[in-house]
Each structure stands twice: as C-alpha cells, then as structure tokens.
Amino acid sequence: MPSKNKVTVTAEPGKQEIFITREFDAPRELVFKAHIDPKLYVQWLGPHGYEMILETFEPVSGGKYRYVHKDKEGNEYGFHGTFHAMSLDSMIQTFEFEGYPGHVSLDCMMLEELPDNRTRATIHSVFQSVADRDGIIESGMERGVSEGYERLDDILVVMK
C-alpha cells in the first residue's frame, strides 16, 4: 500500500543540487537507528528485486562504506563513499556510483523532530556540476527503474 507520506524531490533546472524530503510516522531516534544499524539498513536501501550486499559499513565520522546491488542476472552495481558526520542532527557522506566513476556527490541528511513522534527527513545532495546531477539520475536509474515504472503507471492513472 502506498504511504500517505510522499517523497518530494526538488531539482531546479540549471542547478547542481537536489533536495529530497519525506516524513515518517516514527520518532527521530528510530529513523536514525535504521540508518546506522547494518541489519536494518540492508532491509530498505536496496531496490526491490535486487540482492543488497553491504560490504563495508562504518557509520562514524571518517568511516567508509561500500554496497552492491545485484540483479537476478548477476549484474552488480557498486556504490561507495565516506562518512563525514553521523549524528542525530546531521548525517553527511560522500556518494559515488562505480558505474559513473569520478562523479561524487555530497549528501547531507537532516532529521527534524515533528509533533506526535513523527520525523521529517531532508536530504540535500550537491553534485560537482549540473551535468553530473542529471547524469547520476540517468546512470543510477537501474537501481529503481523496475519498481519505479510499475508505480509510475499508478501515478499516471491518478493524475489523469
């Protein structure tokens, strides 16, 4: 069932940044824990239909990470980066898709406490250039494209 909490993506034309916001019906501590506990992290990060392999995961300042999404045909898509800060107030990390090497983004995530034990997450991704921003979306699409299209159909029906 689709959640009533919608993801908002803001990507202004000609800029090298993207904002993603989403609210959760859970307290901030739990949302944070789901980001730093590897057993929880693997349950939601990888796209549907892909095996999620968390190879390295050191969610502390100066730590690194690498994970691989593997599809049914055995194709592997690797991602890696470094954690700069990992606290309840802000999670800051670099992100690089190995299929698009040399193009690194800086991702800052903020978790805000909302009334009724709810949380608002805001991710601010800054890319090296506008072309990088637009390119990572195209090259990184295989991560979400299969489930994306299924749901896109539903959304288009609603929009009509």
Added chain:
Amino acid sequence: MRRDVFQAIADPNRRAILALLAQQRLTLNGVAENFRISRPAVSRHIKILKECGLVVVIPQGRERYVEARFDKLGEVADWIEQYRQLWEGRFGRLDDVLEKMKKEK
C-alpha cells in the same frame, strides 16, 4: 517571450501550483486559497503554465477548473519522477522497518 517547460518550472510558486494540481483539479479560487501570493499573481502563474502546455483551464458551469497536463512535462518530469520513485520505494521499505522497530520497543 520564452515559453517552455523549463521556464514554467523555474519559479517555485509555479512548481507548488503544479504539485497541488497533481492531486486534484481545482478552480482558480481553489488554487489561490492555497497560496499567500495575491489572486492576480496566481492567475499570472496559471497563464504561464497554460502557455507552456502544463495546465488547461476548463469552463464548467460558472466555474473554471484548472487541470494539470503532466505528459507535457516530458523529459524534465521523467527524470525527477524516476528519482522520486527510487526514494519512494526505498522510504516505503524504511516505513516497514520502522514499524517493526516500534513493535519491538
């Protein structure tokens, strides 16, 4: 004057109007009620969106309804939408994880 999709969505008010119309069609007043900017300002934004092919205005009885036309958003909408879908799927799964965590608490 330039009238294309990029120009249409360059303005945050117009993006907000489109986001609102994605959920339902509204009358001009219905759109204006959701914004702090003046009604004439809302009308101007809708006029630009109309000229860019992103909305249509349909007279019905005494009302004029504004409807979004998302197929016209073309490639811009496509890539933002795909990115949104990626996070939608990911955070939908995170919801499930959070529900389990709440029960275990």
